[in-house]
Every structure is written in C-alpha cells, then in structure tokens.
Amino acid sequence: MTKQLIDQIEGEASIRFDMKENMVDFATIAFPHFRGMEAILEGKPALDALVVTPRVCGICGHAHLMASVRAMESAYADANEPVQLTAKADTIREVTLVLEMIQNHFKWIYLVIMPELAKLRPEKIALTPLKGAYAASLASKALASFAGQWPHSSYMLPGGVSCDPTHLERIKAQSLVDELISFFEKECAGTALDDFLAFDSCHDFNALESDIGEIERALTAAGMHKKGFAYDRFMVLGEHRFTNPAKVMQTRLLQADEKHVKTHSAYSPSEKTFAKNACYKDEFYECGPLSRAMASNVELIKSMHRRFKDSAYSRVMARIFETARLLDHARDMLGSLALNEDSLIPPKPITGISGCGVGVVEAPRGPLIHRVEIEEGIIKSYEIVTPTQWNIGSSVKENPTPAQLAMMGNVTMEEALFIFRTFDVCSVCTTH
C-alpha cells in the first residue's frame, strides 16, 4: 500500500493505493480536516447562515450563499408564507453564480490541470498560472459589481438581493465580461468565442494553436480518452437557466429529485477521514460540468461522450467547454438585465417563521444542497451536501465511488493522481 498526500486542491487529502503489477488495483481517499460548520449554525438566527455558510469554502462561497437563501425561502413556503422574487433579483443571483463558476474554472485550468498534465507530459505544457488568476479576478470583479465583494459576499436575502444597481453597475460588469471574453479568445482558445461554441467535434479542439489546443493534445497523447472512466451516470439537481435537473444514465435523461439524496460515512480503513459519501437512492453518480452538459443536451459534449464516454478526457474538456458556454450566458444575461423592478420584496420577518427548507444549486463542481429546519427564526438543524461528496467519496472495492472507480484498473499511480484532479477536488467543502 502506498500513501500519497495531496495538496493544492482547496485543502488537503490523502490517497492510499493498492498496487498490482504497477497498476492501481484499488484506492481509498481520506480528508483529514474538519470544521463542523453544521454544528456552528445550530441555534443561530436563521439569516446568520447567509454569513456563515459562504465561509464553508473560499472558492465557491457564493454557491453556498445561494443554496442557503434558497433553503430559507423554501422554509418560508413550508410555513405558508411563500416568498416572491422579481425577475431582476433572480437574474442578478444567476449572473453572479455563473461568474463564480467561471472564476473557478479558469483557476482549475491554469492552476490545477495544466501543472498536473505537465507532470505526465513535461515536454508539452508551458505553465502560466497567473493567466488563470488574472482571468478569475476579472470574473470576480464583475461579480462584485453586484455582490459588493468576492470572496465571501452575503448579498442575497429571502425575497431578493441587497444591491440596487443602476445601469452603471450593469455596464461595468458587462465591460468586464467582454474583457474576459477577449482574454479567453486571445489567451486561452485561440479563436472567437462564437466559433468555439459552434465546434461540432472534439477534433476542432485539436487544431487550436492555443492553451486549450495544447491541453487537448496532451490529454490525447497521455491516453486520457481511454482512462479514468467512472459509472457513466450523471447527476444534476440545481434549477438554473444553463442546465436542468436530471439523472442521466449513459445518455438517457430521467427525472431527479433532491429528496433521494443521502450521505453515508466514507470507508477509510487505515486513516481517519471526516468525509461522507453522497448517494442517490444508494447509488453513486458523477456530477459537475460533464454531467450538466449531458443533462442539457450540449451537442458537442454528447458527441464527445459517444466516442470517449466519461473518460478523464471528457471530464476535462467538458469543464473547459462549460467555461465558454457560461461566458456567453453571462454576457447575454447582463445584456438583457432589466432594472426597473424591485431588488427585494420584503417577506414577513423570519422571526415569525417555523418550517423546513431545502436549497439546491449547481456549484462549480456539481449539486450543492442545504437543508434547514427553522423554529421561530432560529436554526434547529442544518445539513450541507457538497459536490465533492458525490465525486470523491471513499467506499469499498466492490462498490467504489466515481473517483475510486476512475482510478482503478489500467492506470499507473501517476495517471491516477491526474485522474483524481479531473474531478476538481474541494477538500474544504467535502468535510465542511
């Protein structure tokens, strides 16, 4: 058994590999750190969750904020006090969520995937981590035009958003997104965004003289289109304009409902772990950009999937392609954002609310669920299920989690370490 410590993944993890003839036979994953966010929330006034839960995670705190506010609004509905949301508030929430995803994906491409790929293919990849940081900072700037700041904003409240933007803020955000799109075209894709989005085969990536072309070629050269397969079943649970909730079995779309989601203790026989595995009706599913593309019938990704299934290649390229789709989506939403509505319709004070609520959003890595029980405005219980719990659980060999399965079989340890990161691991979210 070989133990590998993993860092630079939003925290820390360790993987124990069982090797057979230099190939990975089985691997278990442990997450050693724990903060007890759910316990911290118990007994607090409900709205405080809007400040506490973004602190679960430095890179996707905004997704936590949105899951939290949706959970509270659902508790209002449970108490027969349904909350109204204007189209304006709804769009602003959605734009900022999408911008957070964009910054996440840029960081992952330049700070995670390229350096990790370089370890497998050192002669091929030029490392430019600060390009990722710069692109991400543009996205968070646009986000902060509405949210006040990023990371850790708390600008959503039951009934809407706290900001009351004019077209000045909208134009500012739009100019930042335009700048980011130019950056993407020039520095990442090597082609116009619209042309990139019109690709109809993954061959088209191959011809690009750019970072994305380089990544695609390196993935193929490393054989990643033939490795890293998980279950070929996908889960999307958040309702958004860029994707829809679905359970995807290979290519069949079926309905999915958050109420079938449960967590179980992770299996880690030789090391303490604080992680739990998330399951849908006791089965493991992969989540994240590849799943969202499958659930919303993105043609290019479906054709990629026909050839390369849920390989490490598909997982990486789906996230890159989602970055482009989200840039386009953010540009559209900002262009059409109408401001002549209320930012927030005040609901009844939450001190008068007792009920249970669920908030589900798609975070950068997949479905994020917050479940809350409120009694007269005070949090009785709070439960958080994060995307990494779906992808990177740790279970027994007979029933491995998606990441375990993807690392098993015809894969060396070095390749397994790369495949592990194709899921975009977030340790701080996992154990929260």
Add this chain to the structure above:
Amino acid sequence: MHCASDRDRPTLIWLQGVTCNGNTHSFLNLPYLPQLLAKYDLLYHPLLPASSTLSEVVQCKRPCDVLVFEGAYDPLMKRHEVLLSELLDYYGMRAGHIIGVGSCASFGGMFKASAPQRNSGLIFDESESSGPLLALKNKVINLSGCPVHPEWLGYTLSMIADNKEIKVDTLHRPLELYSHLVHHGCTRNEYFEWKVDAKAFGLKEGCLFYLQGCRAPMTHASCNRILWNDVSSKTRSGTPCFGCTEPDFPRNDLFHTKTNMSIPEDVPLGVPKRSYLTITGIAKAFHIERLEGKLIDDKTAD
C-alpha cells in the same frame, strides 16, 4: 526556476490552519500580483506553483524570511502529518516577519467556533493576548478581515520587500490600513448624518446602521476606501458591515441592529452615548425631502 537574484529576494512560505481558503483566493485578486510575486522567492503557497512541495516544507528544513499564516490555530491540527505547532515554532523563529492573514489567524475568527476551547489566532484569542506565537509577537502583523482584502496583504508584503517600517495598532494591525472605520467612504454617509434608515434591504437609499445591523461605525478597516475587487463594498451593495475585522467577529444576529429606545445599542466609536442621543434627536427633527424619497424616481428608464 531559480535565478541568481533569488538569493536577494526574501523567501516566503504560506501555511494554513483551520480555514476555508478564502484568504488564499482573495489574494489571487490582487491587481499587481505578478509584480508583487516577482519581489519574493515563493517557497510554498496553497494554490500558486512554488519551489517547494508541502511535503518538503513540513520537514522544517527550508529557509523562511516571511511566514504567512491563514486560518485559526488548532494545537491538534496537522499539515501533512506534522503538527502546526512544530511548523510555527520552526518557521516562526526563523522568519523576520510573520503575517496572520484573515480574522481566523488574527483572533480565531469564524473557526474559533470549530473548537472553542482550543482554537485561537497566532497571538490573540479574540481580544485576549494568548496564542502559540505570543513570545514572537513583535514580529507578528495581523491582517484581520474575513477574508483579508488583497490590497492589505499587497501593502504589507510590499512594505516588507521594500524594507519599510509598518506601524501597528494594539491588535498588531497596520495603522495605514486599520485607522479608518469601514463607515468612511460609504455612499450612504449622507443618510447616516441625518439619521435616515434604509426602509428595507434592496434599496440604495438609507443607512443600514439603525435597523439592518451595520457595524461599520465601530469597525476598523478600509473597505470603503480601498474598494473590494476594485469596484464595490458590502455597504455599497446594500449589505451591512458585519464587523469582520474585529476580534468579536462573528457576532450574533448579523442583519439586525440591537436598539435601546430606538437608538442603536452600540454607538459610533468614540462618541459618548448621551451626545449621540442628543444629536440624533436634532438630526431627526429635520425633514430633508431629498433623503426621504427615491434618489432616482422612476429608478432606471428601461
């Protein structure tokens, strides 16, 4: 790659205690990040490529001129199987400067609550002098905030690289960053002056001090002077200041002002309560039409 000039550049190691990674991500937003990084020999950072791995750093054999520490200190916590206390002892002794980034590293912050009996900041447990590096406190600079503002860290690291002295307050925070209150520079100041409260969330009109819990008049930080992400701040976007740079963060009931006879229980820093009461009475006697309605009547013309 190491070049000859590496020897002249100070070495920097960034370690983490109990954290959410928020300070790490905040730092990546610094507009002059490339220029700043060029002044340092980065040995380890939780996300940026650096010349050492964490496994090498935890062996306690690397040099370290500047130690950056993010997150609360938990005496039982290990990084790559080595106790934080060992890492802090070794690198803290050797470093010329130790920077606690974020309120967790400064005072315990959000993650003091993870283990209230054990967790603390580097030299303060909330406002009490206590913590693993108390003996080295003269080298410690606290950059409280949840998370730290990138420019505050940019300022501190630039000052150190340029060999300039940083003056600090009693909580070891740089005076140039923490002498102002968050209230300074808020776009709602006019409403504050005339005691006009925001009637609800989601409005650009009104001050958030009277009902919505704004702590800015009691909170040391430059959020409204050096804007967040170069564009905004909490109060500008209608969110109350939660006082995240102070030792008592996070307080309870953050979106609500505790009042006494309809006057906020905590009054602006340095103002005697009685005087504040008087002045409030006078200010409220004015009816300033401009501040009573909408600033832009039909909002925006769509």
